[in-house]
Amino acid sequence: MRTSFSSPVSVQSQVGIPTTIWTVGEAFDFLNGWPAFRRNAAHMLALNACKAALAGEVGVDLAEEAFRGFAKRSGVLIEDVTVGSAAIPHSGVLASATAL
Numbered sequence: 001m002r003t004s005f006s007s008p009v010s011v012q013s014q015v016g017i018p019t020t021i022w023t024v025g026e027a028f029d030f031l032n033g034w035p036a037f038r039r040n041a042a043h044m045l046a047l048n049a050c051k052a053a054l055a056g057e058v059g060v061d062l063a064e065e066a067f068r069g070f071a072k073r074s075g076v077l078i079e080d081v082t083v084g085s086a087a088i089p090h091s092g093v094l095a096s097a098t099a100l
Contacts, residue, residue, distance in 0.1 A: 001056055005064040010072045010078035018078055024053045024060055027067040038074070046070035 007023040011030065021027050028050040034043055046066040053063035072076035 002004070002060050004060070005067075006061065009064070009071060010080075011079060012076045020044075021067065024050050024063045027063065028054060031070070033068070039075055042070040042073045 003024045004022055005024070005027075009027070011019055011021060013019045013030075014033070014035065019030070021030060028047070031043060031047045031050060046069065049058060049063040049066035051059050052058040059078075068077065
């Protein structure tokens with residue numbers, strides 16, 4: 001049974017460290033570590049999708065989509081920005097070139 005995501009999901013951990021999620025199990029662990037006071041419907045949906053995927057009840061793609069949605073709604077998704085032919089992780093924060 002496949003448990004790897006079609007592409008890795010980069011997220012900020014609770015302490016601000018970039019983390020790459022490669023599998024349903026890693027996403028499940030990330031979601032389990034999410035603070036109770038920050039849990040919401042998107043968290044519950046992603047957690048349940050990951051549980052179901054690990055049990056073989058739904059496909060990995062559904063769990064991946066739910067996890068990406070949770071990460072985006074929670075503000076922890078690090079989206080890739082393509083520059084030329086290279087993808088560069090982008091957290092949404094731009095640095096000013098004139099602030100030297």
